[in-house]
Amino acid sequence: MLSPDARQVATEVLRPPAGYTLDRTVLTSYSLDLEVVLALPLAVLAQSDRGVEELLEDPLLLLEALREASGRVQVFVDASGIALPRVQRELYAALEASVHPVRAPGQGVFHPKVWVARFTGEQDGRVLLRVAVASRNLTFDRSWDVALVSEAEPGAEAEPGSEPLAALVRDLPGLAVQPLARPLTEGQASLAEELGRTRFPAPEGFDGAINFHVLGLGGPGGAPWRPVTEADRVLAVAPFVDRHGLDTLAASGAGSLALIGCDEALDALPEGTLAPWEDVQVLQETALEEPQEDTGRRPAGLHAKLIAAERGGRAHWWVGSANLTHAALSGRNVEVLASLAGEAGSAEAEHGVGIDRFRAGLDKLCTPYEPGEAPADGEAEARRALERARDELLQADLAVHCEAYGSEWRWRLAGELPEPEGVAIDLWPVTLPLEQARTWPAEPAWTLPLERLTAFVAFRLRGEEGADPVTGVAKLPAHGLPEERMRRILRTVINTPERLLAFLRALLGGLDELMEGVGEGATADPDSLGRGRALEAETLLEDLLRTAARDPERLDVVRHVITDLMADEEGRAVVPEQVRAIWRAVDEALQGEARR
């Protein structure tokens, strides 16, 4: 039962089973690192074992993965949750169509960490849905997170246990800060419809099917959610707790209350809150990592959120995003949990899913909590002030406007910002480094090359007395973004004949072929593709003809790339004469075919 050794890898959760392809996936997260979302399609499509950092080293691979995944990945994230990325990349533009900031109706945060993936059979087109209810955000955190993963084919009948999940997927477009395009909304609706008639089986040891719970979709209404009303024993695991959340569980009247939490949150509790809790533990540090100057620490602490209640030999579990806080339980936040039930068993037993079985594995990593000093109020207050300013900024009516400006572009922010007292607001396009930031209300306009135009705006809020600044990224409505922007970004990546050949190879042979070439140079070499297997003229011709026969749409991309490159001197230098000749022949044949 959740032994510390039983671990899954996030990228594998999205991996299609053999014989299936990924049709679409919906990811939700409270916080998000653009680099993780950038690397995720590559990690999933290429089945790579490499770390995210290494995947990011290769823009060409990323680009191809994003192209293959385009339209298949939709990410819904709390509007305040997009983190300032470590590196400025033009490629973030490729995420604009799939990252959707949302807001919780109840004024809290949008907190669920649910992944839904829809796979279709390559041969028979059968549909398989996989769902993961987790505590993990789409970030680099090395925290201790839990995931419940289950998959099934949709059935004919409505499944009441899955209906809340369907409702969430259906409602997501309605929570978005900017309206979603019609096809996306329709895609969500049809996925929701399928989810609503899918019975997701529970893991071994638990009975029957998973029941999903969604809190806060309608905002706070009625009494706060009480997960446990009657129990003999309760165990709660949560990094964030407050008096209200803990009292809700204590009110179950359980004779034994145990809590695994984090020092910081426990230290901040009002006095006496922990009195009913006979056993309070914290996770020991297991690994220490060098704080990085560029990204800060990768948090490595406890992040799982679990509630277990036992009564009469039966154990009932809730797994998901909800911390034991008022915001979570009252419906202010949007939260998603899954509930499971089974025979409890005992610590020594071979089977059972009770509290003792869980703790038999985890206890060696825990240590009893000893109260420490409550954190100083001043610091927290200063931070809250900055976060309020951030929320106002995110609610402000801002937009990005782009206009041609000589050979370059003028990128400017239009609209008004509230100017909270004592807070300085720095803004800049996310494709530029922080040094280029302008402090509001200095004219927020920059002259940029086409490939750096973006709808993502980075911000930094600075308070007065030495409090850490609050940073993040807003996605704004953008006007005047030229259509050729993505092609232009492609050009910045395909800047040598070798890279062009590698890209063509990937386009024609698929990402797998490309990865095979990379794997042979065992160590990560940022430029590995440049010296990948040479693409012989004959193979190129063969590949082009095969693609023309099987999948002619792929050739449209080739046509775009080559036409675009041939348009100017710099681009022509990238296209070898041989490739031009072969492409001309194939293209003419295709056009002839089309005319006939």
Added chain:
Amino acid sequence: MSPVAATLTWLDLTSTDRNQVRQILDLFEEQGTVDELGLGTVRDFFSDTLFPGTSTLHTRLRYVLFIPWVYRRLEARHRQVQDIDAEAREQEIRVIDALRSGGEEEGVIGGHARERLARLPSQAYWSALARWGLFCPRQSQGWYHHHFHRLAGRRERTADEPLEAEEPVRTWHPQLPEPPEDWLQATTFALTGEEAAFLRDRIECAVPDSLLAYLAREGNAGLVDTQFLWEVPEVGQAPEHLQQLVAAARRFSLHMEGATLLYNLQLAELRRDRHGDPQGVDQGHIDTYRERLAVWAGQEAEETPFDPQALWALAARHRVVLRQPLRRFVESWSEVINSHGAAAVADSQRLRELIASRERALKGPRARVVNTNRLDQWRGSAGLGRLDYRWPDVRRLLADLHEGLGR
């Protein structure tokens, strides 16, 4: 295909992260192996350069044959394989039973858990399989599973039609020895002479410049008796660049051991001062650590002064990035010792401040030097001590190899 079973597990971002957590979990069983002062990146640089492909998750060498054997069987009947994840897992569990039937206990991965096995041997050993070229595509296990049918099918076709223009795709190394008959009924960790020679050749071929390859060639079964790799007689005859690497590893291990000792001494003193030490426990620790520091200082004083710049240059040549804060910590440590002598360490105010600020930088408010609760939980020994660069694990793998070569 039927859907796979649902799971409730911990979740890591990538398999690299997962293996790291598992290594830490293994270390956690022993006291005092947490990387309290953040020296892990240097340790891993040496370990990975000296012994590429290995991991502290590795127990016995023959696993790098068991896993290919399992997959070869599956490839041979790939048309019947419905769900490669599940079937490979089932076969790996059969290997556990076969090893137990063969009388093995120590080093059997998953000996207790069996069907509920969370950690498959193949996950732990895949790094070696790919790095040593036993798995020719050098791709991840996930990649292999995803393309399993295509690869197995293509292999078949090229065997039938040798003139097929398509490049033959190898999965497992063509010279992989055949498994003994009935090995899935009962087997042991003992390598045959042929198997050992094959593995030695693979290692020599794939990682020729490593100490691992050198010891695979030159070592013998007597390796088992050595506690540290620099005590291995053969290392003294190794090529120059390996001797330098080992010398640098040894020097760093000794030089920084003092920091761990001082850290523990500081904790014992802090706790005594805070609680008065009614049982005299902390005084006992203080005496022990002062003695150990004196012994260490004697050894350190006999060495040439440690040169951090040489280490950074060595790491850079191997394209390993060591971060600034770590470098500054090591440089400051060396500077004080080089100017005031190792004997002064135990009472050096500057070094104590250095250690305390390092711990604070790594752990924030949870550092023992500032957090009373954490200090109270200290059990008399924390930190890495003398670094051994995976030698105890690698030693076992090499001993398996040489015992096999002797058969």
